[in-house]
Amino acid sequence: MSVKLITRQVGDVTVIDAVGRITLGEGSSTFREIVKDLVNKGNKKILLNLADVSYIDSSGIGELVSGFTSVSNAGGSLKLLKLTKRIQDLLQITKLYTVFGVFDDEAKALASF
Amino acid sequence: MILLDQRLESSLESVDHSEERAVALAQESGFSEEETYRLGYAVREALVNAVVHGNRYSANKVVHFKVTRTSRAIEVVIEDQGSGFSTDMQGDPLAQENLMNQSGRGLALIRAFTDEMQVERTTPGGTRVILRKFLPPEAS
Numbered sequence: 062m063s064v065k066l067i068t069r070q071v072g073d074v075t076v077i078d079a080v081g082r083i084t085l086g087e088g089s090s091t092f093r094e095i096v097k098d099l100v101n102k103g104n105k106k107i108l109l110n111l112a113d114v115s116y117i118d119s120s121g122i123g124e125l126v127s128g129f130t131s132v133s134n135a136g137g138s139l140k141l142l143k144l145t146k147r148i149q150d151l152l153q154i155t156k157l158y159t160v161f162g163v164f165d166d167e168a169k170a171l172a173s174f
Numbered sequence: 175m176i177l178l179d180q181r182l183e184s185s186l187e188s189v190d191h192s193e194e195r196a197v198a199l200a201q202e203s204g205f206s207e208e209e210t211y212r213l214g215y216a217v218r219e220a221l222v223n224a225v226v227h228g229n230r231y232s233a234n235k236v237v238h239f240k241v242t243r244t245s246r247a248i249e250v251v252i253e254d255q256g257s258g259f260s261t262d263m264q265g266d267p268l269a270q271e272n273l274m275n276q277s278g279r280g281l282a283l284i285r286a287f288t289d290e291m292q293v294e295r296t297t298p299g300g301t302r303v304i305l306r307k308f309l310p311p312e313a314s
Contacts, residue, residue: 084218085186085222085226086186118215118218118219118222119219119222119277119279119280119283120222120277122279123275123276123277123279124276126273126274126275126276127276129274130274147211151283154282154283154286155267155268155273155279155282155283156268156273157273160273160274
């Protein structure tokens with residue numbers, strides 16, 4: 062199963078609800094394209110909900126980093142919501158956990174922008 | 175005991191299938207759910223490296239994928255037919271200046287999820303990655 066990404070708007074924050082696996086190939090490229098599209102349309106506050114992401118490989122992590130950089134370079138911010146324990150471990154191993162703003166609660170995440 | 179010995183085409187489809195096989199073999203060997211996930215993850219990363227960076231998706235090159243069970247570990251050998259690489263030249267993905275690189279984390283994750291990892295040049299020039307995960311005490 063690849064990843065399914067659904068966007069919704071909460072005020073001026075775009076929430077991307079991700080479901081599935083973000084891995085090399087269709088999964089990671091789908092994420093890349095959606096972030097690129099949002100940035101091009103001027104959406105600078107992006108919250109990526111990973112509650113239903115079962116798996117992310119190093120390529121997927123790379124796309125998160127790339128997305129973070131793209132949004133930051135556009136003057137915005139990309140934050141993460143509801144990481145599973147496994148994804149949290151991956152970000153800690155790769156020392157990225159403190160790079161991203163990570164939240165367990167959507168309301169708090171939205172308020173942080 | 176050899177559990178699996180295959181030559182794979184250089185495609186992401188073969189990576190997916192082989193990851194599933196590795197996970198199944200880990201489960202059969204008595205690993206916990208978490209250790210099975212970690213071994214599967216490491217195998218997937220090594221296979222992707224072989225397909226993407228080693229063989230560059232070439233239809234003319236294969237990946238040798240072998241899983242063996244010894245008295246103390248599951249050993250996975252993944253060998254490509256590329257032109258090799260030097261781990262010294264990769265740069266440390268965990269160094270501050272490299273943290274925001276888009277790629278380069280695969281080997282670090284493999285190391286984190288396995289008990290032993292070796293990277294070797296092969297003749298005439300591909301790369302062999304050997305991963306070992308120690309069997310749980312009750313299974314060894």
